[in-house]
Amino acid sequence: MNPHNRPDEGRLAPRLIEEITRLADSPMRLMEVCGTHTVAIFRSGIRSMLPPGVELISGPGCPVCVTPAGEIDRAIALSRREDMILATFGDLMRVPGSSSSLQEERAQGRAVRVILSPLDAVKIAEEHPDKTVCFFGVGFETTSPAIAAAVMEAQRKGCNNFYLLSSQRLIPPAMRALLSAGKVNIDGFILPGHVSVVIGKAPYCFLAEEFSLPGVITGFEPLDILEGIYLLLRQRKEGRTEIEIQYSRVVQKEGNPRARGIMGEVFAPVDARWRGLGTIPASGLALRDGFSQMDATQAFDLPLQDIAETPGCLCGEVLQGLVRPPECSLFGTRCTPEDPVGPCMVSTEGSCAAYYKYGRGNEG
Amino acid sequence: MCLGIPGQIVSITENQLAVVDFNGVRREVSLMLCPELAVGDYCLVHVGFAMQRLEPEEAQETMELLDEFLEASGESS
């Protein structure tokens, strides 16, 4: 038995769609913040099932897509050092920096390793005491506690050849920045299920309190997403503006305090650049003083350069929900998943890749 | 990238490491972020770490809300 599966999908989905249609008496634009939702929405064809008034907009929620090219370049520079083993998650391998990618560097013979867990990087450091091992750690709050735990583990084991190049980002500050910019018009949020496993409900309350926008922490099965949409419409009908948890079989209201504790012991919030969104205050994570000997940016000379987007690529606008991927003139012609121009087409959770793969019939 | 996968803890070895079964595939998972987990528990796993305990019985329960719909239309048994 899999506790993740939902019963009776075939019977319940039409019922939810009926309810959504009944409540959608005026337009409602909902942003799904999380890339995993974007893919789930496209794969299940939910857009085409919704009444015309309910519009789903993809947001900045794919860690790979929002990593600026300059940070990829830093990882590439590290991988070119003698004695270096650079470890990272597979999702990052194909993301273009200014002139190369980690995948191309590996093909050139650099020691770039794809790992499944941050602990694997610590293991590599233990197995290769004569090498320098750097983990290029990208991720949102879902992943940061695991990265923090690996840093603690490296310290406990006395691995002094282990370094972290942190490229981590926090979701609530990005949502605040998006709303404060005032460019995108949103009536509510489908909030990320697995980020919320860690942070719980409280960090989203500013959405309702300061921006008068509802949000529902939502799971990833088609029924979860439909219920999330239904709950957002029901709030409007009932005149409520709250943060609700649809995904309560997994997400606790208080999140995972232990995971947050470990994250807070190892990392401190710092300003961070986001592709498309610019620099957002306290939206990134850097190692705290007690761990700074593992900080790759301090140990190695790694200037961070501002790299302009490839001319014509609209990833920045796509990530803010301002344009849809097909509105990009390169979409499907010069830019395809096989030969991507921008990160939104590289990442399997990128909006451009999802549109390309599942596009037709999903435009709604 | 934030996907978590549910699995069941088969055994717990030293150092907060567990063997977790994902539909027949077994992998080593760290319990550092969820030290209270025990053998037999279900948990959500992300990048090699258990992130959250899952209640198995919840899988059997239809959501209250959906129950309401079914009752309203007389489909509930």
Ligand code: SF4
């Ligand atoms: S289609 Fe390609 S070039 Fe256009 S915005 Fe998306 S990733 Fe960038």
